[in-house]
Amino acid sequence: MTKYIITGGRPLNGEISISGAKNAALAIIPAALLVSGRCRIENIPQIKDVTIQLQILQHMGADVRMVDSHTMDIDCTGISSPIADFDEMRQIRASYYHIGTLLGRFGEAVVAMPGGCDFGGVRPIDQHVKGFHAMGADVEVRNGVVYAKAATGRMHGAYVNLDVVSVGATMNIMLAAVLAEGITVIENAAREPHIVDLANFLNSMGADVRGAGTNVIKIRGVKKLTGGTYAIIPDQIEAGTYMTAVAAAGGSVLVKNVIPRHLNCISSKLEEMGVDIINMEDSVLVRRRGALHRANVKTMPYPGFPTDMQPQIATVLCLAQGTSIITEGVWDSRYKYVSELLRMGANVQVNGRIAVIEGVKRLTGAAIKSWDLRAGAAMVIAGLCAEGVTEVEGVNYIERGYENLVEKLRSVGADIESVYVPDPEGVEEEEAV
Numbered sequence: 135m136t137k138y139i140i141t142g143g144r145p146l147n148g149e150i151s152i153s154g155a156k157n158a159a160l161a162i163i164p165a166a167l168l169v170s171g172r173c174r175i176e177n178i179p180q181i182k183d184v185t186i187q188l189q190i191l192q193h194m195g196a197d198v199r200m201v202d203s204h205t206m207d208i209d210c211t212g213i214s215s216p217i218a219d220f221d222e223m224r225q226i227r228a229s230y231y232h233i234g235t236l237l238g239r240f241g242e243a244v245v246a247m248p249g250g251c252d253f254g255g256v257r258p259i260d261q262h263v264k265g266f267h268a269m270g271a272d273v274e275v276r277n278g279v280v281y282a283k284a285a286t287g288r289m290h291g292a293y294v295n296l297d298v299v300s301v302g303a304t305m306n307i308m309l310a311a312v313l314a315e316g317i318t319v320i321e322n323a324a325r326e327p328h329i330v331d332l333a334n335f336l337n338s339m340g341a342d343v344r345g346a347g348t349n350v351i352k353i354r355g356v357k358k359l360t361g362g363t364y365a366i367i368p369d370q371i372e373a374g375t376y377m378t379a380v381a382a383a384g385g386s387v388l389v390k391n392v393i394p395r396h397l398n399c400i401s402s403k404l405e406e407m408g409v410d411i412i413n414m415e416d417s418v419l420v421r422r423r424g425a426l427h428r429a430n431v432k433t434m435p436y437p438g439f440p441t442d443m444q445p446q447i448a449t450v451l452c453l454a455q456g457t458s459i460i461t462e463g464v465w466d467s468r469y470k471y472v473s474e475l476l477r478m479g480a481n482v483q484v485n486g487r488i489a490v491i492e493g494v495k496r497l498t499g500a501a502i503k504s505w506d507l508r509a510g511a512a513m514v515i516a517g518l519c520a521e522g523v524t525e526v527e528g529v530n531y532i533e534r535g536y537e538n539l540v541e542k543l544r545s546v547g548a549d550i551e552s553v554y555v556p557d558p559e560g561v562e563e564e565e566a567v
């Protein structure tokens with residue numbers, strides 16, 4: 135297995151460039167299935183989940199060609215079957231976007247239920263099903279496979295009022311609606327930057343999606359999407375992760391290739407904690423010299439504080455003077471990682487969706503594990519600011535969502551290395567789920 139070995143206590147100084155947004159790429163790549171002809175997609179992050187998403191399209195019959203390390207040409211003309219029931223589909227949650235794309239293109243979908251990070255709660259798809267049903271599809275789940283079919287052979291427009299603000303349901307319904315007959319309105323839609331990015335991709339291919347980024351999205355079905363070229367936006371959560379790393383370790387880092395307004399929810403919280411944030415056109419300067427102040431955090435759908443930044447900000451608050459309270463407002467529970475912070479000397483008490491953090495003077499290095507993608511990133515941040523050496527296991531989770539994390543951190547002075555350790559008794563490395 136591969137571990138990260140981190141010697142903490144060194145401030146971070148220099149520049150880090152942010153890659154394309156994982157959660158935009160994981161929806162835009164499947165969306166190519168709706169396009170007649172070749173799509174060129176640029177600024178694709180080189181991460182495992184994206185590789186799996188591309189493999190899924192290839193398995194279905196798409197022609198996928200690498201133009202350069204971050205640009206792919208995808209032509210899905212050759213896909214003729216609505217069936218996507220194979221192993222890769224179970225390895226990532228975002229494979230479920232093919233329910234929407236296949237329904238949109240063929241009026242039918244047979245898709246293996248997705249996998250996805252297990253942070254301790256269920257990850258339902260009832261809101262996705264609600265939308266597909268409203269648009270004329272019969273949907274049932276049997277033996278871990280979703281069977282969906284439009285009664286008339288083609289999806290039709292519908293008014294869908296989501297019971298829960300759901301990123302996945304918003305994007306999946308959008309995918310099913312762009313080639314449907316008529317107009318679809320999604321009320322209580324998610325407003326994340328990656329929702330807007332998917333809408334912009336679809337519109338650049340000839341779709342008619344309006345209102346993305348607000349809580350009401352209107353999609354007018356068109357007959358056909360033609361090919362084109364599209365560049366994915368920078369990753370809000372990757373940028374936020376490095377911003378919190380500087381907050382924890384101290385120093386001054388220019389985080390480049392970002393859209394600063396996407397980071398406002400993170401920047402304002404860090405400023406409240408005593409971190410200096412200077413916004414520029416496509417970068418933010420993050421500097422922490424003095425003591426960290428306590429703060430309360432409530433994770434919410436965008437433009438609130440992102441749930442995918444919760445483990446990272448919690449780790450920083452472990453070193454802030456005073457008592458901080460975190461309320462997880464999106465997932466039932468997302469605190470499995472706290473057990474690892476306690477091993478490092480943190481003082482955190484969890485009760486359901488609430489974590490109460492008493493700041494401590496220091497964390498001490500330990501052997502810790504990554505429970506999921508963002509928790510793993512938080513463990514790296516803990517190691518960067520701890521005294522002594524920290525060994526982080528489960529880095530396969532981290533590498534699902536962060537391109538070149540070790541290299542990026544080393545470039546700003548972190549003492550971190552990736553070390554391969556033969557598995558004891560040949561225990562297989564945990565599958566990325």
Ligand code: EPZ
Pocket residue numbers: 156157160227228251256257258259260261262263298299300301302303324441442464465466507508535
């Ligand atoms: C996306 O997951 C992201 N994953 C998650 O990021 C992120 O945590 C989440 O959005 C919230 O921002 C990808 O984009 C691949 P949701 P998704 O549907 O779409 C409930 C990461 O680290 N819900 O917005 O699965 C659900 O239980 C990952 O990059 C229903 O009840 O999240 C949750 O409480 C981890 N019914 C809330 O809505 C549904 O049908 C938000 O879920 C769907 C969701």
